[in-house]
Amino acid sequence: xxxxxxxxxxxAHVVMAEPTAExxxxxxxxxxxxxxxxxxxxxxxxxxxxxxxxxxxxAKMVFVPPSEELRRAQLAALLSRRxxxxxxxxxxxxxxxxxxxxRIRRWMVGLLGAAASxxxxxxxxxxxPEGHPRVFSGAYTIELEKAADTVRGAEPxxxxxxxxxxxxxxxxxxxxxxxxxxxxxxxxxxDQSGSARRVELEATIHEHGVVEIxxxxxxxxxxxxxxxxxxxxxxxxxLPDTWEELVTEEADSTDFxxxxxxxxxVSRS
Amino acid sequence: MSNLEPPxxxxxxxxxxxxxxxxxxxxxxxxxxxxxxxxxxxxxxxxPRLVPLFDDIVQEVWxxxxxxxxxxxxxxxxxxxxxxxxxxxxxxxxxxWRIAKRHLGHQEVELxxxxxEDDDWGVVMRIMHAxxxxxxxxAVHGELDETDxxxxxxxxxxGEMLKDVGARLGLKENATYKRKERLQRKLQTLAERLLGKxxxxxxxxxxxxxxxxxxxxxxxxxxx
Numbered sequence: 029x030x031x032x033x034x035x036x037x038x039x040a041h042v043v044m045a046e047p048t049a050e051x052x053x054x055x056x057x058x059x060x061x062x063x064x065x066x067x068x069x070x071x072x073x074x075x076x077x078x079x080x081x082x083x084x085x086x087a088k089m090v091f092v093p094p095s096e097e098l099r100r101a102q103l104a105a106l107l108s109r110r111x112x113x114x115x116x117x118x119x120x121x122x123x124x125x126x127x128x129x130x131r132i133r134r135w136m137v138g139l140l141g142a143a144a145s146x147x148x149x150x151x152x153x154x155x156x157p158e159g160h161p162r163v164f165s166g167a168y169t170i171e172l173e174k175a176a177d178t179v180r181g182a183e184p185x186x187x188x189x190x191x192x193x194x195x196x197x198x199x200x201x202x203x204x205x206x207x208x209x210x211x212x213x214x215x216x217x218x219d220q221s222g223s224a225r226r227v228e229l230e231a232t233i234h235e236h237g238v239v240e241i242x243x244x245x246x247x248x249x250x251x252x253x254x255x256x257x258x259x260x261x262x263x264x265x266x267l268p269d270t271w272e273e274l275v276t277e278e279a280d281s282t283d284f285x286x287x288x289x290x291x292x293x294v295s296r297s
Numbered sequence: 298m299s300n301l302e303p304p305x306x307x308x309x310x311x312x313x314x315x316x317x318x319x320x321x322x323x324x325x326x327x328x329x330x331x332x333x334x335x336x337x338x339x340x341x342x343x344x345p346r347l348v349p350l351f352d353d354i355v356q357e358v359w360x361x362x363x364x365x366x367x368x369x370x371x372x373x374x375x376x377x378x379x380x381x382x383x384x385x386x387x388x389x390x391x392x393x394w395r396i397a398k399r400h401l402g403h404q405e406v407e408l409x410x411x412x413x414e415d416d417d418w419g420v421v422m423r424i425m426h427a428x429x430x431x432x433x434x435x436a437v438h439g440e441l442d443e444t445d446x447x448x449x450x451x452x453x454x455x456g457e458m459l460k461d462v463g464a465r466l467g468l469k470e471n472a473t474y475k476r477k478e479r480l481q482r483k484l485q486t487l488a489e490r491l492l493g494k495x496x497x498x499x500x501x502x503x504x505x506x507x508x509x510x511x512x513x514x515x516x517x518x519x520x521x
Contacts, residue, residue, distance in 0.1 A: 039453035040390025041430040056335035090338040
């Protein structure tokens with residue numbers, strides 16, 4: 029092991045434990061204005077030396093939360109970098125913590141126990157009463173329609189469907205298996221900056237669970253650039269209300285499925 | 298360390314973020330970017346030359362955190378008592394210190410750090426996860442002499458240039474470097490002691506040889 033890691037981490041810890049660090053922490057989290065933090069640090073003191081004032085000014089500049097534009101740009105750069113790094117380091121994803129090894133046996137025992145409970149539950153549970161919604165199949169595919177045909181000659185069709193900013197978008201959600209029950213859809217648009225926006229859409233739900241949405245680029249609030257449409261489709265009572273709920277519950281939910289499609293909005297046709 | 302941070306993201310979201318799912322990663326970034334900026338800012342704001350570079354340094358830290366499939370972040374063990382935000386802050390603070398030193402031209406820090414070395418982060422990870430950094434900081438004050446304490450504070454905490462710290466302590470450049478190396482070893486030993494691990498000996502082969510000799514003597518003595 030590199031011999032300086034303990035001391036360097038300890039150095040970081042000591043800096044963070046200093047009394048002034050907490051005030052700047054509140055500024056970084058957006059809970060406190062930088063000027064307010066500076067005023068609290070000054071306390072009853074009327075004057076500061078030139079050096080002290082300069083340190084204070086620099087702290088105010090550093091800890092104030094960045095603009096939304098900067099955060100978006102930095103996230104976009106990180107996402108592209110990660111995409112470029114891609115599968116080169118897929119093997120690194122399975123890091124085994126040396127400290128975890130003694131617990132494997134406990135986990136195995138726990139998992140076997142859980143498996144036995146599930147088996148017993150399935151065996152002992154009574155049949156579902158009539159009228160109860162069917163189990164959500166949980167597998168939808170998304171089809172986009174009405175994309176602009178910009179392919180000329182031998183040019184390959186673009187990977188991301190393009191829509192003019194004044195155009196229409198047709199979205200069709202098709203279940204892998206027939207779905208019958210109180211279905212609903214919520215939609216979000218996301219521009220890779222991390223901040224997603226919920227959009228209200230009118231969806232037509234057909235028999236067997238097929239969902240069709242006929243809308244326009246403007247109704248979705250999309251501007252020129254690349255966007256991701258993220259739709260949650262499933263039982264109405266279980267649909268996520270917010271983006272955070274969607275991202276948090278997506279992996280575990282058995283009541284709705286999430287489908288995504290990228291679109292590129294181009295200037296007027 | 299302050300406890301102002303909002304709750305950590307659920308482990309399932311963190312796992313998906315680290316696995317490269319964009320929406321989950323974007324959520325992860327939004328949640329932990331203020332933490333990273335705070336931790337890095339604490340290492341930077343005292344240096345006028347670094348303040349204009351602050352956003353670039355933060356971005357470099359994020360690149361390091363997410364390099365090789367987020368390898369550094371995957372060392373966090375959600376089952377231990379160390380919250381993820383605190384882990385992110387500590388690792389970012391350490392990386393920020395290294396990157397700041399590079400921008401300042403402090404050549405005494407090895408500027409290229411092979412991530413492979415981190416495969417053996419054993420002691421520092423266990424210290425962090427067991428929340429023993431406060432006790433280690435107390436040990437620094439209790440067990441190190443004045444010069445070592447000064448060296449720790451000025452170099453590893455404030456980020457001063459090593460030769461400047463040495464000059465203030467009345468040490469020659471070479472002696473300062475050696476002292477810093479010795480201090481790192483001492484801290485490593487203190488950390489191992491806190492974890493209950495026997496300190497490493499400088500001559501493991503001699504100890505092993507002595508044990509074999511003792512065993513042989515006992516065996517012969519018993520047989521006589």
